[in-house]
Amino acid sequence: MDYVLDRTSVTREEREQRADLVERASKLVPLLAANARRTEDDRRVVDENIAAIEEAGLFSIMQPRRFGGLQVDFRTKLEVTRELAKGCGSTAWATSLMNICAWFTGLWNEKAQRDVWANPAHRVAGVLAPTGSAEVVDGGYRVSGKWGWASGCLHSQWAQVGIPVTAEDGTVRDQGLVLIPMSELTIEDTWFVTGMKGTGSNTLVANDVFVPAHRYISFLGMIAGQVDNPFPDEALYRGAFVPSAVITLVGPQLGLARAALDLVLEKAPKRCIAHTFYDKQSDAPTFQLAVAKAASLVDSAHLHAYRAAADIDEAAQHGVFPDYAARARVRMDAARAISLAREAIRELVSAHGASSFADASPMQRIWRDSEVASRHAVGNPEISAEVYGRALLGFTSGVSPLV
Structure with missing residues (x-):
């Protein structure tokens, strides 16, 4: 069933692209359903699902076009994720969270984005809660901590994690997110749950990882509508x-x-x-x-x-x-x-x-x-x-x- 509610300025080309992407997702439903039991048993989305979603281009829907992404609107993201969930809730959840983390990355400055998408196929997982610690050092931050629950971390090459930024007297002066390659983090196997078993939403661990300053963004600033994306024509990344x-x-x-x-x-x-x-x-x-x-x-x-x-x-x-x-x-x-x-x-x-x-x-x-x-x-x-x-x-x- 088609629901009418949509932004008034959506173009014919955008509607056609949305229909195409939803159809791509729909075609994957039998595969995801067939693998749903194994995804649960393995406690991670099976590699066959990840490869099929990647081949269909559905990991790139929130990625900037500058890096080969599709840069679609949130209505389209909703419909694509809904279709995937008809086959497997865990697969849809992990895909949705990796896609929103790609959108978060699109809010960063261009240099940080280029770090992440030096390979346009890179995926990003994330945890917004500031459960780590950060020390301001020359050129950036030294970051340590643990962050759960990081949906999609088993299939991502980068992670965004929340940190508090403190003044010399110990008071918190900002709360932000930092981008860290997954190769500099470890994953604790902590996702033992009753439902969404296959999302692999485990715990990320950092031990004194250096993060350059350009890979930091103010979380409080983003909440207030202040982002670092320098491209005013990229409407997607102006979303609240x-x-x-x-x-x-x-x-x-x-x-x-x-x-x-x-x-x-x-x-x-x-x-x-x-x-x-x-x-x-x-x-x-x-x-x-x-x-x-x-x-x-x-x-x-x-x-x-x-x-x-x-x-x-x-x-x-x-x-x-x-x-x-x-x-x-x-x-x-x-x-x-x-x-x-x-x-x-x-x-x-x-x-x-x-x-x-x-x-x-x-x-x-x-x-x-x-x-x-x-x-x-x-x-x-x-x-x-x-x-x-x-x-x-x-x-x-x-x-x-x-x-």
Whole structure:
């Protein structure tokens, strides 16, 4: 189904490119689905999936055209990620996070970007939380610390990690991100979870790594709309930082919900309702009502997500940094989309029946993936509602810096 909400200035060429990229992603769904069990068992996205996504050009969608990337808008990123998640939630999540880290890299200065994309095929993982330490030294920083959970780190050549920058008296004067080659980091195998098992979201470790000054960017500055990208014609990298980061979490949820709905609809004419006279689920009014409710929830999730993407893309296209209330609404829309998708999956699991939880059923993996991924802290629906409610009442602080 096509949802109308989009930025008003999207061109015919951009729509055609979006359709092409979504089709490329859709063609990969059977492969990703066939490898989903192995991705879980291996606790990493299987190499065959990574190679197929790379061949389809879907790791380059947020990369600047200057380095051979496609530089698409956030609506397109949402749709591509959604398609991939129909096959495998872990693969879609890792791909989505590596793509947003490519977008983050596009906010840096040109020299830092050239370091990363000296090889245009390089991928980037990242953790925004400032859980490391940094010492200011001649020419840059000495960085140490641990950062979890770094989705996509097993398939990336670079990493972005958060650091506090302190003054001589020990007070924090800034919070930033630094770019470090993966070859200078180690990975601790820490990702043991119930859902999204295959994302490989392990812990990055740095031990006294030198980072040149040009590979630092102020995280607080980015939140406020201050970036180092020197190319004013690259509208994509004028997008508001927090809304763009938050909307990244939504695509996999949309795809998981759609996959659950498709599976239940496909199986309904072939399954009975135990201990009733219904030989086919599809004949039962209670089942019909359940799938109608679930489908409406999936539709509503898409509409919230696409409105958020349209807000981000339209503001970026016109070089406008959205005000606090607009950014708060995007965060609310994203959280609402995640919650609606999760609710749809729960409804579908119940409608499908207890066999949803059989090891052989994709439903149990979809359910687990959704339950885990939907609880990412930035997508917290209660905090997002508090941020939005306060914004509606004129407050512009007091809950979270991530707005």
